[in-house]
Each structure stands twice: as structure tokens, then as C-alpha cells.
Amino acid sequence: MLENLAPQPADALLALIKLHNADPRVDKIDLGVGVYRTGDGDTPVFKAIKAAEQKLLQVQDSKAYLGPEGDMGFVHALIPYVFGQDFDRSKVEGMQAPGGTGAVRLAVEVAARSGARRIWMGTPSWPNHAQIVAAVGLELKTFRHMTADGAADLDALKVALAGAEPGDVVMLHGCCHNPTGVDYTEAQWDEIAPLLADRQVLPLIDIAYQGLGAGMEADAYGLRKVLSVVPEALVAYSCDKNFGLYRDRVGAFYAVTGDAEALSRAMSNGATIARAAWSMPPDHGAAAVRLVLADADLTAMWLAELDEMRDRMRWVRDRLAAAQHAGSVPMASLGVQNGLFSMLPLSAEQILAIRERHGVYMAGSGRINIAGLTTNNIDRFVEALRDVAT
Numbered sequence: 001m002l003e004n005l006a007p008q009p010a011d012a013l014l015a016l017i018k019l020h021n022a023d024p025r026v027d028k029i030d031l032g033v034g035v036y037r038t039g040d041g042d043t044p045v046f047k048a049i050k051a052a053e054q055k056l057l058q059v060q061d062s063k064a065y066l067g068p069e070g071d072m073g074f075v076h077a078l079i080p081y082v083f084g085q086d087f088d089r090s091k092v093e094g095m096q097a098p099g100g101t102g103a104v105r106l107a108v109e110v111a112a113r114s115g116a117r118r119i120w121m122g123t124p125s126w127p128n129h130a131q132i133v134a135a136v137g138l139e140l141k142t143f144r145h146m147t148a149d150g151a152a153d154l155d156a157l158k159v160a161l162a163g164a165e166p167g168d169v170v171m172l173h174g175c176c177h178n179p180t181g182v183d184y185t186e187a188q189w190d191e192i193a194p195l196l197a198d199r200q201v202l203p204l205i206d207i208a209y210q211g212l213g214a215g216m217e218a219d220a221y222g223l224r225k226v227l228s229v230v231p232e233a234l235v236a237y238s239c240d241k242n243f244g245l246y247r248d249r250v251g252a253f254y255a256v257t258g259d260a261e262a263l264s265r266a267m268s269n270g271a272t273i274a275r276a277a278w279s280m281p282p283d284h285g286a287a288a289v290r291l292v293l294a295d296a297d298l299t300a301m302w303l304a305e306l307d308e309m310r311d312r313m314r315w316v317r318d319r320l321a322a323a324q325h326a327g328s329v330p331m332a333s334l335g336v337q338n339g340l341f342s343m344l345p346l347s348a349e350q351i352l353a354i355r356e357r358h359g360v361y362m363a364g365s366g367r368i369n370i371a372g373l374t375t376n377n378i379d380r381f382v383e384a385l386r387d388v389a390t
Contacts, residue, residue, distance in 0.1 A: 012364055020361045028359035029377050031368040034178070034340060035246055036212075036309055039374045046244045048302035052291035056284075066283060068274040069267075070096025074286040075252050077293040081216060082207065082237055082254070084224055093267050094254035095274065096281045100208040100238025101128060102274075106253040107204050107234040108136045109273045110266055111169045116202060119169040120160050122146075122153075124343065124365060126178045129171065129206070138169075145180065146343075150333030152184045157192065166200035169234075172226075174207030175219035176339025179367035183213065183338050189222040197229045208238040211306045212313065213338035232257035239289055241340070242306055248285025309371075313340065316373045326382050327389030334370075343367050350388045358384035 016032045035043045069075070075094045083092060097103040108119070119133050122145030133140045143160035147153045164170065172192075177183055184192060196203050205223045213219045227233055232255070239250040255266035274281070292298045321335025334342050344366040346354075354360045360381060362368045373381055 016361055016363065019355075023359055023361075025359040027377070027380070029361065029372060029381055031360065031362045031372040031381075033372075034369055035371070036241065036244065036313075036340065037369075037371040037374075039312060041372075041374060043246075044244065046302060046305050048292050048298045048305060049243060049245065049288050051298055051301070052288040052295075053284075055291055056287055060287065063283075065280050068095070068271045068280060070281040071283055071286040071290060072096075073294075074250075074290040075254075077290050078237065078239075078252055079254075081293075082210070082220060082223070082235070083227065083256075084220070087224075087227075090260070091258055091263070092254055092256045093263050094235075094252050095267060095270050096286050097236075097251040097253050097274070098278055098281045099240055099249035099251045100206065100236055101132075101251070102249070102278065102281065103236035103238065103251040103253040104129065104204075104206055105132050105136075105277070106270050106273055107206075107236045108132050108138065108169075110253075110255065110269050111202060111204065111234060112136050112138055113269050113273075114202070114266075116167060116169045118165070119171055119204070120164055120201075121171045122157065122160075122173075124179055125171075125173075126206075141168075145177070146182045150180075150182060150330070150337070152182050152188060154184065154188050154191065158195065161195050161199050161201070164199050164201050167202065168199075169202045169204050170196060171204045171206060172222070174205045174210065174223045176209035176213045176341075178208065178339070179341045179343055179363070179365060181334070181337030181339050181342040181370070184222060186221050186225075189225045192222070193225045193229045196226060197231075203230055203233040204236070205233060206236045208236070209241050209339045210237075211242040211303075212310055212340065215310070216303070216306070227256055232259075232262070239285070243285070243289055243292070243302070245285040245289070248288075249282055250285035250289060313370050316370050316378065317342075319378055320370075320373075320382070323382050326385035327387070329385050329389045331382075340369055340371055341367055342370060344385070346389065353388040354384050357387065360384050 020030050037043055118139045120141045123142045144153050144156040203226050210219045235254040237252045240246045257263050292302050317335050321332050323331045346366045
């Protein structure tokens, strides 16, 4: 039977990781893998998480199943950070998911069960978004997210919404857009929110990097603005980046509506989908987040660590932007973009050349991980760009 399977192409990013690992050059630069790195190139465990794990070791008295909803203490502890301290708790409910990926999958499947047939998505986007939509069997409609000069293309979104029908899903990144780093401004969110309400579409907000852009509150502006005017929405949330819990896969799926019965139905369907997919989400990382958010000192420690991460990435962006141009590559716009990622307008030939000549590894799309640049390699990276993009 297995002979009937068609071979599938290798994941491009995983293939890039193998190439980087096999490169013997000591000064090679990895800008492909989407994890935060310190100025020394490490991806550390947060001190707040380490402290919470020590506490968990002492107080956890069982490894029994929690159910498909996961750690609801974790799910509820996140609500004020995601939705705001004053958000009406009766309008939102959620459940734990294995990472932001699991949360997006739940959101798309719940939307499909609700009667949605189409999802609108700005491109370029995180590649797995399109794969999840295809796996669920919904039609994907796309629009351009970014203009040629590196700004958010609000006009393209407006045109897409004009063509959307009531009941369509519109998927938007809440902050720190992956892969472009190009976010809508607060003024643009002020325009987007009423348009979503007027078109009677279902917003699906993927917020995977809260705190890595301009801060926890500022990064939630778009999501909260949308929720202030629409009757219902779905939210996919990830703690993998802003708590450094990548391998523990910590995420949450939320439904928001003023209809208590509809909210209950959304959660029951989410639980049924989760039961058939992963049965129960992994608990350890979510329990650690819950303990961090339940302790004022640990919360302060976590927020300070998040500030340090954000400041370092802002330093990298400012240094790149100061170069103005690296050959034919414009750099100034990187300074106003947010989060871990940006995209460079390089051809496939240039991306191959910078890898072979200079040991700089980046995705074939031109996406780079800003955190892969340090005081020791950032100038060399700019010079490598000038070499291949002249």
C-alpha cells in the first residue's frame, strides 16, 4: 500500500537548516530559522520560565489528562493580555492548542463547520497558513499585503473586502507580520475594523508575536480595534515566541461573540476537532506560563526579558536601516518594520550567491530572521548584500 504514496517535496526551511549545519565555515550566518537569538547567537530559556518550571516541579502532583481543552487556567490567564483588562469576559472563551499552528488549525476548522467556504489572506504570508486552509478544504483567495516600497497595502485589502461575501473569513496578522515585518498602522486598523464589520465577514486574527513589535499593549491594538466593532471573531494565539517555548508548543484558540449559545457551540466543536487531531495538548509549557502570569514578580521578570528581546531586534533594524542601501537592496524600510522577520528583494540567484560566497543562509523567498544578526556579523552581512546585489 505504501508504494502508492506520491513523494512530497522536502520542507524548504528544514532543507536550509541541514545545509547550514553541514557548512564548515565558522563565520556562517543563519537567518533562516524563525527563533529569537541573543547577541551571542543563543536561544535561551526565559529566566521567568525557568523559575516557573522549578515551582512546577515542586507543586505539580499529577500528570493525569486535562482533556482536549488543556490547561484552562493558562487560557484564562492570557485573556487580559490579549484582549485587554476591561474586555467583557462573557464574550470570549478559549482552549489550549499545540502552538499557534494548532490554534490556526482549530480556527479554520471551526470556521468551516460554521459554514465558511472561502478565506481571504494577504500574501506573502506564513506558508503554513495556505497549507492549513487547503487541508481543511476551503477556497483560498489572496490579496497583496505589502507595497513595493515596503509598506502595508491597505488599498489591496480594501479591494479584497469589496469582493468578499458575508460569511467569508478574512485572516489577518495581529502584529509582527510573518514573513514581511510590515504591520498595519493604528490609523489603518481604524479603517480596517469597520470595513470588516460592514462586509459581515468573520475575522480570524493570528497573533503569534505579541510583545516583539512595539510592546504587549501596542501589539494588541489591531485585534482589540476589530473586536470593538465586529459581532464575532476567531483568534489564534502563540506563546512560543514571547515566552520562548518553541519546542513545548504553547498556543490558544479563542472565539469571541456576544451570543452565549454560539460561544458554547464554538468551544464544543473546537474540543471535538482537537480530540480527533491531537486528543490532548501538551501541558508543561502552558502550566509554566500560567504560573508566570499568576505571580507578580515572575510576570515582571518575563515582561523585562521581553523588553530586552524587543530592544535588541530594534537595534538590529536601526543598524540595517542606517545603511540605506546595500547595493540595489533598499534598507531604510527595515527600520519601521516589526518583529523577527523582514523580506529582502533578492532573486533566487542572489540568494544562492550570498550563501555560496559568504555563508549567509536565508529562505528562498528572501525572508530573513532579524535576530540572527549580531554585533559580530551585521556589518559583514551588509557587505555580503552589497557584493551580490550590485
